Structure formats: C-alpha cells, structure tokens
Amino acid sequence: MALKVRDEGDILEANLRFHHALGVDHFVVTDNGSTDETTEILGRYEKAGLVTVINEPGTDYRAAGAGWLTQMARLAATEFDADWVVHTDADEFWWPVSGSLTDKLAGVPARYGVVVAPRVEFVGRPDGPGTFAERLTIREARSRLTPKVAHRAEPNVVSMDRGAHDVAIEGPNGVAETLRPPGRAVHRTVRETESTEEEPSADETRLVWAPMWPLRILHFPVRSSAQFKRRTEVAIFEGHYPDWGRFKRLREIYEEGRLDELYDELALDDDDVAEGIREGRLVRDERFAHLLKLCPDPLDGGRPGTLGVESSPQEAEAERDELEFDAMQLLARTSRWTTLQRERGRERSESLMADVKATAKERDAARRVVKRRDRRIEAKNKRVERAESRVEDKRKQVEKLRRRLRAERARPWSRMRRRVEGLRRRVGKLGGRRGKRASA
Numbered sequence: 001m002a003l004k005v006r007d008e009g010d011i012l013e014a015n016l017r018f019h020h021a022l023g024v025d026h027f028v029v030t031d032n033g034s035t036d037e038t039t040e041i042l043g044r045y046e047k048a049g050l051v052t053v054i055n056e057p058g059t060d061y062r063a064a065g066a067g068w069l070t071q072m073a074r075l076a077a078t079e080f081d082a083d084w085v086v087h088t089d090a091d092e093f094w095w096p097v098s099g100s101l102t103d104k105l106a107g108v109p110a111r112y113g114v115v116v117a118p119r120v121e122f123v124g125r126p127d128g129p130g131t132f133a134e135r136l137t138i139r140e141a142r143s144r145l146t147p148k149v150a151h152r153a154e155p156n157v158v159s160m161d162r163g164a165h166d167v168a169i170e171g172p173n174g175v176a177e178t179l180r181p182p183g184r185a186v187h188r189t190v191r192e193t194e195s196t197e198e199e200p201s202a203d204e205t206r207l208v209w210a211p212m213w214p215l216r217i218l219h220f221p222v223r224s225s226a227q228f229k230r231r232t233e234v235a236i237f238e239g240h241y242p243d244w245g246r247f248k249r250l251r252e253i254y255e256e257g258r259l260d261e262l263y264d265e266l267a268l269d270d271d272d273v274a275e276g277i278r279e280g281r282l283v284r285d286e287r288f289a290h291l292l293k294l295c296p297d298p299l300d301g302g303r304p305g306t307l308g309v310e311s312s313p314q315e316a317e318a319e320r321d322e323l324e325f326d327a328m329q330l331l332a333r334t335s336r337w338t339t340l341q342r343e344r345g346r347e348r349s350e351s352l353m354a355d356v357k358a359t360a361k362e363r364d365a366a367r368r369v370v371k372r373r374d375r376r377i378e379a380k381n382k383r384v385e386r387a388e389s390r391v392e393d394k395r396k397q398v399e400k401l402r403r404r405l406r407a408e409r410a411r412p413w414s415r416m417r418r419r420v421e422g423l424r425r426r427v428g429k430l431g432g433r434r435g436k437r438a439s440a
Helices: 010-023 038-047 059-079 101-106 175-179 227-235 243-256 261-265 270-279 286-294 313-410 410-440
Strands: 004-006 027-031 053-057 084-089 094-095 116-121 138-140 143-152 157-159 167-169 217-219 280-285
Touching: 004 059, 010 027, 010 038, 010 084, 010 286, 027 038, 038 053, 038 280, 053 059, 053 243, 059 084, 059 157, 084 094, 084 410, 094 101, 094 261, 094 286, 116 157, 116 313, 138 270, 143 217, 143 313, 167 175, 227 243, 227 261, 243 261, 270 280
Parallel strands: 004 027, 004 084, 027 053, 116 217
Antiparallel strands: 084 143, 094 217, 116 143, 138 280, 157 167
C-alpha cells in the first residue's frame, strides 16, 4: 500500500492496522512534513519492518504529488516484489465486498492490471467521546467522489495525477506516446508504427481496467473540529493549494474567525441524519467500526490477511450491484465532465487565440507608429547633423581667417606699418594739444 500523509496522527494507526489485517504486507509512506504523532507512529512501524518512510517535507504537493505516488509505486515493484500496489490516503479504507483485499485482488483475471474503487464519504458528526470509527457511522448512500485505483506492480508505472485516480506505463518514448490513440483525424485511420503488428503494444495493455468492482473505499475526511482546523491550515497556509476558488473562500472564513461555524455546518446532528436517511441520501453503516475492533495489532504479532469482510452471498451480491452502479455512474460522469472541460478548454483556447491575434494587430499597428516616429526622428537628426556640419564649416572658415590674420600681422612690413601708424597717431595727438594751447 502506498500512502501520502501529513499530520494524520488521529487516524494513521487505524489505517495501518486495518489494511494489514486485510492483507497488505508492506506500506510505503511519503510523509510530507508531519509535526504531530504521525512521525512517532511511522517510526514504530518502520522499526518493525512493516513501513518504509520517504520524507518529503516540501510544500510543493500540488506540483510534486504525482511524482511521489510514482516513486512509491515503483519502489514497491522493484524493492519489495509487490504483486499489487494499492494507493490511498490516511483517511481512506479499502473495503472488500467480501473476504480480504488479498482474495479480491487475486481474483482479478491476469489480463487486467487495474482495479477501480469508488469512494464513499462518511459525514462529519459533532465532537464527542469515542474513536472516529465509533462516532462516524453515517455515510452517503452513493459514491460521488472520483474513484481511486489499485494496480499490478510495474517498475515503470506512472501516476497520472496527485490523487492516484489512474496510472499508466511509461514506454520508451514516454507516457504520451504509449497512450496516444492510433487513429488520425485526416486521411489515415491508423497511424504508422515501426511494428507491423495490428495488436496494441504491450505497454498499452498491461494496465487495462478490470470490468469488475470488488472493492469500495470508505472515506473519513472530517473527524473532529481539531482535525478539521489543522487540515484547513495545511491546505491554505502551507503552500499546498492555490489562493483562489474554494481555497480562497476557506482562507477568508478562517481569517474571519468563522471556521467553527463552517464545521458546525459540516458536522450533521441527529435531525440532519434522520432526514438524510428518510430521503435516501444517507445510510447507517457500522460494519467498518465493528471490523476495526477485531484487527490484530501488527506490532504484537498480527499477521497480514488474517481478517476479511463476512457477508452472506445475498449481501455480497447486493454490494456488488451497488458498486457496479456507483462505478459506472462515476465513470460516465467523469467522461462527460472531461468532455465538458475539454470543450471549455477549447473555447478558452480559441478566445485566447483571438486575443493573441487582436494583440498582434495592435502590436503591428504600434510598430508602424514607432517606425514612422523613428523615421521622423531620423530626419530631424539628419537636419541637425547638416546644421551642425554648416556650423562646423563656418567655424573652420573663421579659424582659417584668424590664422591668415595672425600670419599677416607677423610679416615685417606689417609690423612697420603698425609702428608708423602708431607714430602718426601720437604725432596727431601732440599737434592737437599744441593748437589748443596757442588758441588759449
């Protein structure tokens, strides 16, 4: 079993004990930075040789989660010789229609590699005495959550997302090449391959979904007010999810001090439960609480696969019918939702392409304006350069005249003329003073 955990001390040991009793031989656990008793629990089970812990304390779960699942699944195949790998979270418990997990997975025909398990959610209840299993015995009548998978161990398996909702084989050219449909939209019905075989490749068929649903997942997401608060803090403040949509609303409720109000809405009281049962939305299911009490302690000598779900043939058949309906409903809804999202994505893509084209036109128009301005600036620069050139020519002419003048003044006759002219002026001045005295 491959688990990823973060501060799951209130439920983790029950998960390990339950699944070990129903046939899980070994657990590979990725601990995403737990700060509660989770690390102590894992340490005890690791010391007993039942758990292998991978520490991933980073807060990049959204980006790295699928890689963690892939790492655990490959480790199970290559290091622990697993035959099946079961993906789950600490608050999820795999429930066989009858018998043990080992029985049900062993009964899957060899040609199929994946078992899809619908998930059904147990509703929250007000805080009170007793364990979570004893208090939470009311669940939804139908499985509405996206299913999860168990798959045959493969050394090159890849988890398709961080939720363990499906897996694929990574072939020599990657997952996309393995999964790419053979048909082409235009001209050819089958794409060319290097092989002449008409059968699908081995990579494509190793993890085919089994057309059977022997397992259901019991989900306990809301167990107490303290657990709900801690889960909220991890989700909105420690980098696990984006700050938009429902997570943004959850953060706002938390910061406004209204988280207790939200928990009270999620934790159904007796009247809510009675109404839900009358309307067929909820059912009372105490089977898990009863079986969990019987699970032996793996740390005290309990052997894997010692317990199973006991049900009559009629009960098992009814459970299979319910699981089959839930599974087909979920698969149909998932397919339709995927189609809807694909169409929405195409519309968004076309809208973005239109925006890109409009932006490109605006860019081109702006470039033309800039070019015209550049040309005007260039013309002005040329005029300035011509004016500066004319100024420089005049400056050179003036300098040339100055040099000629200096040269002329430096000639001997020029000096003589200046001296004679100076004497003449002095003589003229002396003559003028004498005339003034005579008249006086």
